Amino acid sequence: MDTTLKLPVGIEDFQEIRRLGFYYIDKTKLIEQLLEQWGKVNLFTRPRRFGKTLNMSMLRCFFEIGTDKTLFDNLYISKRKDFCEEYMGKFPVVFLTMKGVEGNTFEKAKAKLSKLVALEAERFCFLKNSDRLTDNEKERYKALIRIKDGKYSMDEETLESALQTLSELLFRHYGQKTIILIDEYDVPLDKAYQNGYYREMVSLIRALFGDALKTNNFLQFSVLTGCLRVSKESIFTGLNNFKVLSITDARFDEQFGFTENEVENLLKAYGMASHLEETKEWYDGYRFGDADIFCPWDVINHVDRLCKEPDAKPQSYWLNTSSNELVKCFIDKANKTTRDEIERLIAGEPMEKFIRLELTYDEIDTSIDNLWSVLFTTGYLTQAGVTETGAYKLMIPNREVREVYKLQIQEWFRENVLRNTENLTAFWKAVEEGNTECIENYLNRTLSNTISVFDTKAPDAEKENSYHTFLAGLLAGNSNWLVRSNVEAGEGFADIIIEPEDPDMGIVIELKYVSDFSGLENACKKAMQQIKDRRYADRLKNDGRSDILAYGIAFCKKKCKVVVENLNDQCDV
Numbered sequence: 001m002d003t004t005l006k007l008p009v010g011i012e013d014f015q016e017i018r019r020l021g022f023y024y025i026d027k028t029k030l031i032e033q034l035l036e037q038w039g040k041v042n043l044f045t046r047p048r049r050f051g052k053t054l055n056m057s058m059l060r061c062f063f064e065i066g067t068d069k070t071l072f073d074n075l076y077i078s079k080r081k082d083f084c085e086e087y088m089g090k091f092p093v094v095f096l097t098m099k100g101v102e103g104n105t106f107e108k109a110k111a112k113l114s115k116l117v118a119l120e121a122e123r124f125c126f127l128k129n130s131d132r133l134t135d136n137e138k139e140r141y142k143a144l145i146r147i148k149d150g151k152y153s154m155d156e157e158t159l160e161s162a163l164q165t166l167s168e169l170l171f172r173h174y175g176q177k178t179i180i181l182i183d184e185y186d187v188p189l190d191k192a193y194q195n196g197y198y199r200e201m202v203s204l205i206r207a208l209f210g211d212a213l214k215t216n217n218f219l220q221f222s223v224l225t226g227c228l229r230v231s232k233e234s235i236f237t238g239l240n241n242f243k244v245l246s247i248t249d250a251r252f253d254e255q256f257g258f259t260e261n262e263v264e265n266l267l268k269a270y271g272m273a274s275h276l277e278e279t280k281e282w283y284d285g286y287r288f289g290d291a292d293i294f295c296p297w298d299v300i301n302h303v304d305r306l307c308k309e310p311d312a313k314p315q316s317y318w319l320n321t322s323s324n325e326l327v328k329c330f331i332d333k334a335n336k337t338t339r340d341e342i343e344r345l346i347a348g349e350p351m352e353k354f355i356r357l358e359l360t361y362d363e364i365d366t367s368i369d370n371l372w373s374v375l376f377t378t379g380y381l382t383q384a385g386v387t388e389t390g391a392y393k394l395m396i397p398n399r400e401v402r403e404v405y406k407l408q409i410q411e412w413f414r415e416n417v418l419r420n421t422e423n424l425t426a427f428w429k430a431v432e433e434g435n436t437e438c439i440e441n442y443l444n445r446t447l448s449n450t451i452s453v454f455d456t457k458a459p460d461a462e463k464e465n466s467y468h469t470f471l472a473g474l475l476a477g478n479s480n481w482l483v484r485s486n487v488e489a490g491e492g493f494a495d496i497i498i499e500p501e502d503p504d505m506g507i508v509i510e511l512k513y514v515s516d517f518s519g520l521e522n523a524c525k526k527a528m529q530q531i532k533d534r535r536y537a538d539r540l541k542n543d544g545r546s547d548i549l550a551y552g553i554a555f556c557k558k559k560c561k562v563v564v565e566n567l568n569d570q571c572d573v
Helices: 014-019 029-036 052-063 081-087 106-122 125-129 135-144 156-160 162-174 187-195 198-214 260-269 273-283 296-308 325-333 336-346 368-377 399-416 421-433 436-449 460-476 517-533 538-542
Strands: 041-045 093-097 178-183 219-226 242-245 286-288 291-294 351-353 382-386 392-395 482-489 492-499 505-513 547-556 559-566
Touching: 014 052, 029 052, 029 081, 052 093, 052 178, 052 219, 093 106, 093 162, 106 135, 106 156, 106 162, 106 187, 106 198, 125 135, 125 162, 135 162, 156 162, 156 198, 162 178, 162 198, 178 198, 187 198, 198 219, 260 273, 260 291, 260 296, 273 291, 273 296, 273 399, 286 382, 291 296, 325 336, 325 368, 325 399, 336 351, 336 399, 351 368, 368 392, 399 460, 421 436, 421 460, 421 505, 421 547, 436 460, 436 559, 460 482, 460 492, 460 505, 460 547, 482 538, 492 538, 505 517, 505 538, 517 547, 517 559
Parallel strands: 041 219, 041 242, 093 178, 178 219, 505 547
Antiparallel strands: 286 291, 351 392, 382 392, 482 492, 492 505, 547 559
16 A cells, blocks of 8 residues: 555545545445435434544535545445445535534524534525525525624524525525535534533524424435434424434444454554554444444544654543543542442443433433443443343443543542541641551541552552552642652662651651552561661751651552651661
């Protein structure tokens, strides 16, 4: 293959990809499946960044009158001569991508929606002078694109009927029914819920879709995409010929996202076949219907980076395109049972949950059960099968998403544990006084109420580092202490060294991890001996600190053991 082909990072326009020589993974089988499995109104729900917009752009290019048919040369659909002859370039197509319809007020969001619809109507400016339209019909078209004070000025009634009106006028002109494509239909609802005008937006979208999709005699068929399957009762009321194709549906399961074979071919094309396993670990793991799926946004970005930096390690690309508020909300709402389930998820265990695939936005965070469902539909969890009772076996799909949970857990820890200053102050005092009983009680209690981020498959050194991060976070909260981690001292590197406000005092801490509770005491002894053998306290003594406490702390799961010694007599400069 010609490896000069550019990678389409962030490009969602099918025509641009094909004309300008970008690498394209052929998803035109979607066209064949749509036509063979006919549905008047088709809704595809997939997580963000799984190729929804590009696929919708591809559908537009295939069906739209006046299309460049060479765009599909050598692609799968070109083999279906019957479909190409009957359907390619034969329909007027209305295409809206609603991902930009937002605002901190309903009026601002409505204005953006009006502009979006008006700009799409402007593509058909020939309707103003069409000899196939009556004067009244031409006036109806002009109402869609009317400008006042430099802005589109469509009134609400005109906006609500705009898609139906446009499809009717296109039918009058062409004598052919219209295909309506609506990408990211649920973004305006999501933004409306976040900004407090959800009911107003629901009413507007319901009217817009109702006229266009339910009572429209000029509609050939429609395709919608989104992240969530919003309750039919809230938006799609009365739509009887409505086909929902979610991530649980085996139909179309390979048409959004990349299959392993597609990823393997992509890596080979750019001489990166050796990176398959790391790509799987980080970006694979999604289960759509019966298909194992990679996140295409991640894969394209990773390969693009490898082209420039052959030794580059995988990074988080998908998670950086969102605020990950859903995970944050999930963790915030978690009780002790759910926190335990989150720990098991991070460790790679599946959780059996009954899922609601149909929700309204104002139901999402009303219960922890609904959050499980939304995390599943939006890609933060995936399925590893279904039980006999119909419960889904939910798992974190890959390493990238696992990092999302870890980051949000750390944020939750900072907000919920570190703000309890009364208990923290008592803990800090105990550390300064060498009160091991108080230290143990506080750490054990905090560990019990905190969500662990330890992967059971991780090496012991990594687990020890996690406990290190946990303890250092607690200690660093004391603004009167200088807390250093992994600092050079004596004949090695001490885990933690503390310089308290008292200029004569110093604290050295060495941590150990053990896999069995019976090993806690012995691990503490090893930690203490290491402090002495490697003379970690010398660093403090050299700074003029003479009152030095040494701590050996050992962790196992959510338990710890603490020992302390005064090294005043053992630290010679």
